[in-house]
Amino acid sequence: MTGIRSNRSFALSVLSLALAFSGPAAAQEAAIRIGAVLPVTGKESKIGSAYKQATEFAVKEVNDAGGLDVGGKRMKIDLALLDDTSDASRSEQLVEQLMAQQKVHAVIGGYGSQLVQAQSVVPDRYGIPYVSGGAGATSIYGRSKWVFGVLSPVENLASTQMDFLSDLVAQGKLKKPLKIALLIENTEHGKDFQKGVKDYAKAHPEFSVVLDESFELYAPDFKPLLGRVAAAKADLFMCDAHLEDFISMQRTYTQMGLYHQMVTYGARGADEAGRKALGAATDYIFASGWWSDLLPYPQVKAFTAKWKAAAGSAPQWYHATAYETVRVLFAAIQKAGSLNPEAIRAALAGIELKDSILPGGVLKFTKTGQAVLPFVVTQNKPDGKVDIVWPKEARTGEAVAPMPKG
C-alpha cells in the first residue's frame, strides 16, 4: 500500500510539475521578434550591462520612430533580452530557447569571446541569423553562414598597436631595439593578440619578445606573473586582458613600482570603469579600440550627443559597437524586405552600412562573417583626457613616448 501511495504521489507531482512546462505566450505576429543574450550579471556584467543599455537604446530609437519598413509595412521591434549570467552553457541554452521556442527572427549575440563561442554553434541548427557585437576572436567566424560579428579581429588590433610603436621609433621617440614583455589571457582572444604581436616582431627585427606568458581569466593574484615581467627587463609591456583583469593587474603593476617605456592592455585603458577604479595609474596607457568618441565623423558626433542626452554620460566603445550591431541587423532586415531568415542572412552578407559610426565609416562583413575595420590607437592623458594618437590622419593629440616615470 505504501509503495502504491508513494508511486501515486510521485506520479502526481511529476504531472503537476510537467504542466508547468507550458510554452510562452505567442508573440505578436505584427512585430519583429529579436532575441538578445547578454552577460548582464556575473563576471562580464560591467560591459555586458553596457551592451544591454545600448541595445535597448537602439531598439527604442527605432520603435519611437515607428519601427522598421519591412517590404512596405511598418513593424515594431519586440526585443527579448535575456541574461546568461556570464555562464557559457547557459548562454548557449538561452540562444537555443530564443530560436526554438520564442521563434525569433534574429538574435543579437553576447559579449566576450568565450560566451559568443558557445552561442555561435546554435544558429546553424535553426537557420536563424545571428549578429554579435562583442567578440573579436577569429576562431568564432567562418564556420557557419548564419554567424556575423561586428568586432574586427583581435590580431589586427595587435598589429595596429605595433604599427603605432614602429611609428614612434621612426619619429625617434622610442629607441630601437625594443624588448617586449607579452602577457595574454588564456583565451582565443589572447591567442589572437599574441599572434598579432609575435608575427609583427618576426617581420620587424627592431622588436623582440623576451617574455611570453599567459594567465588564467579572472586570475586572483598577478604578483608572481608581474615579478617575472620585472625580471625580463623589457622596454615595452604589452598585455591582452579583460576589464576586470586589467584593473587588477594594473593596480598590482603600480603597487610594485614597475616601469616600461610604453604600456598597453590591448583594448583596455580608456574605459571609464578602469579610469574610475585606477585614477592616475592609467595615465599614458595606450589602447587600440574598436571605437572612440573622438573619431572625426559627423555621425559619431551625432551619436555621442544623443547618447549623452539619453544616458547622461559619454559613450564608451562597447556602447557604440552594441548600438551598431543592432543598426546593421535592422538595416539588413529592411534591405531583405521580409522576415524570412535566409533573406535576412543574405542581406547581412551583402550589406554596406555607409553611415557607420565605427572606424572607417563603412560597416560590412567579410566572407567569414566578421567585419574587418581599421582600429584607432588612443592614449590616456592626465585628468581623464584621451587622445587618438594613431592613425595619423585621425590624430587628436601627440603621443607621449616614452611614458613619464612616476
Place this chain on the structure above:
Amino acid sequence: MTSKRALEAAGMLAVAGALYFAPSFLERGTLNDLWSVALAVVLASSWNLLGGFAGQVSIGYSAFLGIGAYTTVLLALQGTPPVLTLPLGALLAAGFSVIIGYPTFRLRGPYFTIATIGVGEAVRVVASSLSFAGGASGLRMPAGSYDFESNFRSMTLLAVALVWIALAISRSAFGSALSAVRQDIDAAEALGVNSTRLKVTVHALSAALVGLAGGLFAINFQYVSPGSVFDFRLSLTIVLMPIVGGVGTVAGPVLGAILFGWLQLKLLSIPALLSSSLFIYGALLIAVMLFEPKGLLGLVRRLWARRLRRFYIDA
C-alpha cells in the same frame, strides 16, 4: 511485491518508449527542455548514489562532467566518432574518482566536503591552463558531429536507466551496506563492511555515469570550456537538486531535477527575475531544511497521506 516491481518496470518501459519516440511528435523547444531535465536527472541521481545512499556529500561533481565532456571533444577532434568516446569518458571519470576517492574518503563529514570543493576547483584551474584543451576559451566539437535526435534519445534513456539503477541499488545488499555507512560508519565497519572500498566503488559508479552524461553534453552543446563544465555553481546545483527533492530516495532527486530544470529554463527567460536563480535556489534550500528535511518528495507524501486520511474518514 512482484506485481509492484512489474508495475514499476512497465512504467519505466512506457516512459522510455515515450521518450524514444518523442522526437517524432514533440516540437524542438519542448525536446530541448526535456533534454535539459534529463541531464539534471542524471546528475542528481548519480550524485544521490554517493551523497544520498552513502551520506558522503561531495561538492566536486562538475569535475566528472568536465572529464567526460573534454574526453569526447578531444577524441572527436582527433577523428574518433563521438559515440565511441563516451565509454572512455566514463572510464576516465571513474578512474579519476578512484584516485581522489582514496585520500579524500579518509576524511569525514564537512572535511570530506571541503576537500571535494578543492578538487573541483583544482581541476577547473588545470583545465584552464592546458593549451591543448583550449585554455579558458575551451574547444568546439568538429563539424558534422551533431545529431540531436540520437543525443536526445541517449540522454533521456540514460536518465531512465539511472532511475532503474538507483532503484536496484536501493533494494540490494550493496544498497543496505551503503545505508549502514550513512547511518553509522563505525558500526558498519564493526559489522564487517569495508567502508572505504564501498565508498570508492559507489563514487566510481556515479562518476562514470556523470562522465557519460558529460560526453553527451559535449555532443549536444558542441562546445566545452572550463567555465561551462567545471563551474562551481554547477557542482552546487548538482547537490541542491537531490536535497530539495528528497535526498537518499530514488524519486527525490528526480523531482528535484525536474524542479531545478524548470526553474533554470523558465525563470531565467523572465527579465524581471534576472540573476535571481541563486536566490531562489537558496530560498528553496532554506525552506526545505527548516520545514521539510525529507524534501519535496516528503512533502508530497505527507500531503497525499493527509488527503487519503480525509478521504477514508469522510467516506
